Amino acid sequence: MTTLSTAHPRVAALLADLPGRVQAADSSRKRDITDAMTGRPLGQVPHCTAEDVAAAAERARAVQQDWAARPVAERAQVLVRLHDLVLEHQDEVLDLIQLENGKARRHAFEEVIDVALTARYYANTAEKYLRPKRRQGVQLMLTEVWEHHHPKGLVGVISPWNYPLTLGISDALPALVAGNAVLAKPDDRTPFSHLWAVQLLERAGMPPGLVQTVTGPGSELGTPIIEQSDFLMFTGSTSTGRTVAKQAAERLIDYSMELGGKNALLVLDDADAAKAARGAVKAAFSNAGQLCISIERIYVPDALWDAFIGRFVEYTQALKLTPDLDYSADMGSLINENQLKTVRQHVDDAQSKGATVLTGGQPRPDIGPYFYEPTILTGVRQGMDVYEDETFGPVVSVYRVNSEDEAIAKANDSRFGLNFSVWTKDPERGRRVAAKLQAGTVNVNEAYAAAWASVDAPMGGMKDSGVGRRHGEHGILKYTESQTIATERGLPVGAPPWIRADRYATVMTAGLKALRRIPGVK
Incomplete structure (x- = not known):
C-alpha cells in the first residue's frame, strides 16, 4: 500500500505510530484510511471486534478506580498541560485533520482552539462543579443535607468524522476530570486525530490506558460499546441516534446526543x-x-x-x-x-x-x-x-x-x-x-x-437535533451520579411517638403556612 512517507514527511511517523495505540486480538485485520484531499491511501488502523471492545472496557475499568481516587485538582492539571501541548504541537494535528478529513487549515485550526478552550475551562471549573454542596434540609437546623457527585465509571464516546479532533476528544475531557475512564470510537474514516490527542493526554500525565480506543465501523462496534458503558456520548445522525437511544434505554444507562440539523x-x-x-x-x-x-x-x-x-x-x-x-x-x-x-x-x-x-x-x-x-x-x-x-x-x-x-x-x-x-x-x-x-x-x-x-x-x-447538552456545568455533571446524604439531628422526620398523628398534622400544617411567609426559605 502507498504511504505518505515521501509526500508528507511531517506526519509519516505519526501515521506509522498512532495505529499501535489500538489493541486488537487479530492484528492482521486492518481498515484502510483514505487521504480526503487526493483519494489516495493514507494509512491503516486495526479492524476491532466486539471482543476487542470488551477487552478495552476491562482495561479502562482497571485504571479508573485509582484515577477517581485522585484529588480533582490533580486530575485538572492534566487538562492544563494538555492545553499547552495542543497549542505547542498544533502543526502535527493540523496536517492530520486536513489529510483525513479534507477541510481547509483555517477550519482545522478551529478544532485546535476548541480543545484548548475546553481543556482550560474544565481545568479551572471542575473542582467547583464537583465539590460537595450543602442543600437545604426538610427540618431547618435539624436536617443536614449534602449533594455529592461520583463518576459514572466508564463513559462511551462515539464521534463522527466532520470534526475528528474536537468531537473525538473534547467531550472526553470533562468525563476524565470528573474521574471516569473513556471508551472511545472515532469514526472509521478519521481515527488519527483522535489517537494523536490520546497520545498527548498521556504525555500530559493521564494514566496510560484510561482512554481506550477501538477502531472500526459503527455498525459493528456501536452496540458493544453501549453494552460496556455506564454513560454514552454520541454525535451523529438523528436516525442512528434513535437506535442508540433505544439500546441505551434497554440497559437503563443515560446518554447525551448531538444529532442532525437544518x-x-x-x-x-x-x-x-x-x-x-x-x-x-x-x-x-x-x-x-x-x-x-x-x-x-x-x-x-x-x-x-x-x-x-x-x-x-x-x-x-x-x-x-x-x-x-x-x-x-x-x-x-x-x-x-x-x-x-x-x-x-x-x-x-x-x-x-x-x-x-x-x-x-x-x-x-x-x-x-x-x-x-x-x-x-x-x-x-x-x-x-x-x-x-x-x-x-x-x-x-x-x-x-x-x-x-x-x-x-x-x-x-x-x-x-x-x-x-x-x-x-x-x-x-x-x-x-x-x-x-x-x-x-x-x-x-x-x-x-x-x-x-x-x-x-x-x-x-x-x-x-439532540438530547442533553455539552459545555458548562451540565457538560461535566452529566458524567456523574448525584448522591444525596441527609443526616437527621434531634427530632425525626414525621410524627414522634409522643404526639398523636392528628395533632402532628395540625402542627405541621401551621408550620408550613408560617414558613411560606419567610423570605429565602425554599
Missing part, C-alpha cells in the same frame, strides 16, 4: 446587508458545510433581498478552494465520494424541480476528487430533497420573506433545532427574535462560533 439564518430588515452576507458565507461554507451547526436555510426580507443576494454571491464566488496543507484555502474538500454524491443529488434534484443555482453547483475534480463548489440556491420549495433534509455540504437555500414573524415561523418549521443565526443592527432586537427560535443555540450577528466557543454556556439541540 439550521436557519435570519436577516432582519435593519441588518447591514454586507455584514450579513459575509456572515452567511462563514455560516454556510465553513468546513465545506460539513458542520452540524452550519446554515442551510437563509431568510431575507424583500427590502434587503437585492443588496444581500448580490453581495452574498460576490463573496461566495471569491472563496478560494485548494488542497494545500497551509492557510491559503478558504474552503476545503468533502470527506469522500458518498458525501459528494449526496451533495450532487440534492443540487441536481432541486434544479430538476425548478430551483435556480445563483453560483456553484458543480464538482471540482480539477482540484481534488471530492471538492464541490460553494452553492447558493433560490426557488427551493417543498418536495425537493434539499428543502427539509440535511445536505451536510456547501449548499444553502435562500428564501424571501415579508416580515420578521414570517421569517421566525419558517425557521421554526423544521423537525430540527440545533443552531440558528440572526443578523440585525439592534442587538436587543436580535436577542428578542433569538428567544422565539426553536434552537439550542442562537448567534446574533455571528454564524456559529460565538455560542459554540462560549464553553461556559450549554450547547445542544432541540427537537430532532
Whole structure:
C-alpha cells in the first residue's frame, strides 16, 4: 500500500505510530484510511471486534478506580498541560485533520482552539462543579443535607468524522476530570486525530490506558460499546441516534446526543446587508458545510433581498478552494465520494424541480476528487430533497420573506433545532427574535462560533437535533451520579411517638403556612 512517507514527511511517523495505540486480538485485520484531499491511501488502523471492545472496557475499568481516587485538582492539571501541548504541537494535528478529513487549515485550526478552550475551562471549573454542596434540609437546623457527585465509571464516546479532533476528544475531557475512564470510537474514516490527542493526554500525565480506543465501523462496534458503558456520548445522525437511544434505554444507562440539523439564518430588515452576507458565507461554507451547526436555510426580507443576494454571491464566488496543507484555502474538500454524491443529488434534484443555482453547483475534480463548489440556491420549495433534509455540504437555500414573524415561523418549521443565526443592527432586537427560535443555540450577528466557543454556556439541540447538552456545568455533571446524604439531628422526620398523628398534622400544617411567609426559605 502507498504511504505518505515521501509526500508528507511531517506526519509519516505519526501515521506509522498512532495505529499501535489500538489493541486488537487479530492484528492482521486492518481498515484502510483514505487521504480526503487526493483519494489516495493514507494509512491503516486495526479492524476491532466486539471482543476487542470488551477487552478495552476491562482495561479502562482497571485504571479508573485509582484515577477517581485522585484529588480533582490533580486530575485538572492534566487538562492544563494538555492545553499547552495542543497549542505547542498544533502543526502535527493540523496536517492530520486536513489529510483525513479534507477541510481547509483555517477550519482545522478551529478544532485546535476548541480543545484548548475546553481543556482550560474544565481545568479551572471542575473542582467547583464537583465539590460537595450543602442543600437545604426538610427540618431547618435539624436536617443536614449534602449533594455529592461520583463518576459514572466508564463513559462511551462515539464521534463522527466532520470534526475528528474536537468531537473525538473534547467531550472526553470533562468525563476524565470528573474521574471516569473513556471508551472511545472515532469514526472509521478519521481515527488519527483522535489517537494523536490520546497520545498527548498521556504525555500530559493521564494514566496510560484510561482512554481506550477501538477502531472500526459503527455498525459493528456501536452496540458493544453501549453494552460496556455506564454513560454514552454520541454525535451523529438523528436516525442512528434513535437506535442508540433505544439500546441505551434497554440497559437503563443515560446518554447525551448531538444529532442532525437544518439550521436557519435570519436577516432582519435593519441588518447591514454586507455584514450579513459575509456572515452567511462563514455560516454556510465553513468546513465545506460539513458542520452540524452550519446554515442551510437563509431568510431575507424583500427590502434587503437585492443588496444581500448580490453581495452574498460576490463573496461566495471569491472563496478560494485548494488542497494545500497551509492557510491559503478558504474552503476545503468533502470527506469522500458518498458525501459528494449526496451533495450532487440534492443540487441536481432541486434544479430538476425548478430551483435556480445563483453560483456553484458543480464538482471540482480539477482540484481534488471530492471538492464541490460553494452553492447558493433560490426557488427551493417543498418536495425537493434539499428543502427539509440535511445536505451536510456547501449548499444553502435562500428564501424571501415579508416580515420578521414570517421569517421566525419558517425557521421554526423544521423537525430540527440545533443552531440558528440572526443578523440585525439592534442587538436587543436580535436577542428578542433569538428567544422565539426553536434552537439550542442562537448567534446574533455571528454564524456559529460565538455560542459554540462560549464553553461556559450549554450547547445542544432541540427537537430532532439532540438530547442533553455539552459545555458548562451540565457538560461535566452529566458524567456523574448525584448522591444525596441527609443526616437527621434531634427530632425525626414525621410524627414522634409522643404526639398523636392528628395533632402532628395540625402542627405541621401551621408550620408550613408560617414558613411560606419567610423570605429565602425554599
